[in-house]
Amino acid sequence: MPEVVQYPKGGVFDSPEEDRTYRKQRLAAAFRLFSKFGFDEGVAGHITARDPERLDHFWVNPFAMHFGQIRASDLILVNHHGEVVEGGKPVNTAAFVIHSQIHAARPDVMAAAHSHSIYGKSWSAMGRLLDPITQDVCAFYEDHAVFDDYTGVVLDLEEGKRIAHALADNKAAILRNHGLLTVGHTVDEAAWWFITMERSCQAQLLAASAGTPVLIDPAMARTTAGQVGSHLAGWFSFQPLFDRIVREQPDLLD
Ligand SMILES: [Zn+2]
Secondary structure: OOOOOOOOOHHOOOHHHHHHHHHHHHHHHHHHHHHEEEEOOEEEEEEEOOOOOOOEEEEEEEOOOOOHHHOOOOOOOOOOOOEEEEEEEEEEHHHHHHHHHHHOOOOOEEEEEEEHHHHHHHEEEEEEEEOOOHHHHHHOOOOOEEEEEOOOOOOOOOHHHHHHHHHHOOOOEEEEEOOEEEEOOOOOHHHHHHHHHHHHHHHHHHHHHHOOOOOOOOOHHHHHHHHHOHHHHHHHHHHHOOOOOOOHHHHHHH
C-alpha cells in the first residue's frame, strides 16, 4: 500500500512531485466519497486539481470511469487546449470547458468540483440562492452565486467563461437546471464545500416542504460564515472523511 502524503505545515512540500502525489491522492479520495454519497449520474461530474508546476494544466477523472473505481494513478492531466498529456484516457469535454475557464479566471483556485447530485440539481431548478436557515449553510452566506441560464450540455468554451464569470470570487455556484459547482484552495476544501452544499440543498428542500423556515439574521449569518466558511474550516472538515475512505478503500491511493 503506498504511503499517504500528509499535508505539511504551511502547505510546503519538499518537492513538486510530493505535492502532485498529495493532490492526486486527495482527488481520488474525493471521487470515492462522491460515489459513496451517490453524487454520480452516469458519466456526468468532474473534480479537478491544478498541477503544482504546470499551472494551466489540471488533473481530472477519465471520461466514463465510475467515481467509485478511481485510483490516483487513473487520473489524467489535461492542458489548456483540452489535450490529455498524461494518462492516455479521454477527458469529458464538459469537464475541460467548465474547469479550464474556472482555473484560468481564478488563480487562487486549486480545485473545483461539479456533479449532478440529486438535491443540488433539484434546488438548482429554483434558480435562486440558498437561504441562511442552518448553521452549516452559512458557509455559503454571501459566498455563492447563481448561474441563471441553461443552454444545454456545456461544450463551448464561451459557456465555460460565462460560468466562471457568474462564479466570480465566490466559493460556489448553483448552475440553474443543472447542479452545483464548488471551488477551493485545496481538493479537500472544494470537495467538502460540494458535500455540505448538497446537504444544505437537501435541508432547504426538506424545511421548505414542512413549512416556512425561520432565517438566521444577516449579521449572525455573516458571523457564522466567518466561523464555518473559511478555507481552513473547509479543509479541516474533509479530514475525517478522507481518513474513513482511505481505511475502507486503500487502493484509491495507488
Ligand atoms: Zn454537469
